[in-house]
């Protein structure tokens with residue numbers, strides 16, 4: 223894996239704890255780890271080509287279509303998601319061409335990137351499977367929240383942010399840190415705890431690692447930043463704009479998915495507690511929005527898991 227530029231490293235950094243010391247220590251740990259990730263589950267070449275294509279101002283839709291159709295398995299998966307309940311366009315998409323016309327080339331590219339990333343981890347077991355399913359569940363839930371919350375959050379981007387938010391955990395499980403799976407296993411059922419243990423254990427956390435890797439893969443802004451900052455709400459809020467709202471939405475979805483997946487009973491008090499929290503406030507989500515999403519979350523999660531099976 224090529225070295226990330228120093229500016230990206232600095233921009234995605236922790237910042238809110240003890241900027242000078244923590245940043246320097248973490249940058250060193252992560253730089254060493256990124257070298258180890260070289261060659262592991264490389265991002266599919268087709269998706270890299272499509273991302274490069276749509277980032278050129280003069281790209282043509284037929285180029286995007288032709289590139290995606292080079293990988294029939296990927297094309298089939300994109301159509302399955304584009305036609306799913308969670309992602310439905312007004313008319314069904316019979317081809318990649320239809321999907322591009324109805325959703326736009328950029329949205330299809332983003333979807334391809336998310337599908338490709340999750341497919342790379344389709345065979346994970348144990349704690350890895352729990353993390354993968356949590357990513358898929360959070361994607362479906364954050365998309366539903368994006369429809370209900372503040373303007374300015376595009377549901378398709380929210381879906382992708384949810385899908386990729388904990389990809390750093392999946393990457394960490396593949397590397398030399400054998401005890402990492404145990405660390406994750408011990409934190410199952412919690413949302414804002416594991417990253418603190420990671421910082422102690424590794425010197426950085428899964429969110430920052432995920433953000434770096436997504437930036438390296440060429441995923442569009444603001445995704446790398448949203449992923450990097452999903453455990454740093456103060457920093458995201460300071461940045462404001464779509465990053466702040468997306469991080470807030472994602473954090474609410476993260477909690478809802480954790481509750482739903484652990485079969486913890488949810489009631490009006492859960493909705494009120496979540497709605498009173500700062501994430502819901504920043505995301506523009508009221509108690510009614512949260513209660514409605516909590517009620518449909520098990521169904522949304524189940525449908526999304528079927529799609530990514």
Ligand SMILES: [Fe+2]
Nearest residue numbers: 387388429452
């Ligand atoms: Fe996370």
Ligand SMILES: [Fe+2]
Nearest residue numbers: 356387388476
């Ligand atoms: Fe999460």
